[in-house]
Amino acid sequence: MNKIGIIGNGYVGTATGKGFATSPENQIFSYDKFKESPNTLDEVVENSDFIFICVPTPIFSDYSGMDMSIVEGVVGEVAERVKDSGKIVIIKSTSLPGTTKKMAEKYPQVDFAMNPEFLTQKNANADFLKPYRTVIGCEKLEVGEKVKGIYQTILPPDQKYIITDTASAELAKYMSNLMLASKVLLANEFYDLSQKVGANYSDVQKAVEADPRIGTHLGVPGPDGDRGFGGACFPKDTIGILGLAKQIGIDMSALQAIWDKNLKIRQNRDWEEMPQAFKKDTE
Known part of the structure; x- marks a missing residue:
């Protein structure tokens, strides 16, 4: 059984959770700080082997750039609890190139992956199950292969996978x-x-x-x-x-x-x- 955690239940997090739930091989835990959730943050972190970060990355009101503080804050909360556990923290939020690598350098005892979403807001749930490609960024190939493995429980056998480094996945x-x-x-x-x-x-x-x-x-x-x-x-x-x-x-x-x-x-x-x-x- 793949135990999959989702942090952030916007349209990306919701589509991710519902998508993986279509396979009986997966068990889903989810939490959103601002919404009624089936689980607490502690439950998601404790029970999940794959933890998807699906929180907002808004732009600043002066249009000077993107605010990565929400992602960085959530990663910080999770990373401190999963050191040396073998759990994989997967950043799905749209993140500036270099973000995941920076997190991996800050928390070297944690396995990270970057798995960008290519969803339309209007049809996110359907898009999740019919992607043109699945991009997985990692610094360790075995981490990328493990993330690929959970996608293989829900996507067709001929699905196109691109496993690359984290900055390339972000870009x-x-x-x-x-x-x-x-x-x-x-x-x-x-x-x-x-x-x-x-x-x-x-x-x-x-x-x-x-x-x-x-x-x-x-x-x-x-x-x-x-x-x-x-x-x-x-x-x-x-x-x-x-x-x-x-x-x-x-x-x-x-x-x-x-x-x-x-x-x-x-x-x-x-x-x-x-x-x-x-x-x-x-x-």
Whole structure:
């Protein structure tokens, strides 16, 4: 029996728990500090061999970067209790590249893995059981293989697994989301160009989406009726990477231009009302 703990019962934690619960080989324990939970934190840590951290990583209200303090705080609480136990702490929260390695260096007697989620908020439960790929970051291959093992209880035999280092796993999540976000902004610009030159954007969209290399989701306005991209993930991931790039001196001016254009055309900054995405200034 695989004993699996979930800390944080937002849409990611909920999908993770429900997904693993589809196999009788797995027993689930879950806890959320801010919600009624079936278990306490102590019960999750004591009873679980695999502990998933699924807590928010919001951006700062001044858009300067991403707040990793919630993840770091929860990891600190858990790590002190699982030293030399063989339990694996799996960070599933979207985390800046280098976060998991930093935690592993801080708590060397704990086995860590990074397992980014690629879920849509609207269909998280279904997405969890039908992933395009399962990415597992680890510094020890045997840790990655153990995490792969619990996924094999719920995913098809031909599931694609990518086991890599933790920083690469973290960055893969950001690059995936920001490639999609960039595509949304390019579609918006070609929509404007279509209006100007008298083209039928609906037909342009169909012709472009017919190329499997490009994919879909080129509709303008988007499914929420607004221009650009909103929601929890794309805005906070954009700001997270831009903040990191500025801190370490990497030129990401193309991504900056995409974000600036998004702010220009987007009417509803809905992410600012989502606590999992936006940390409001309480001072």
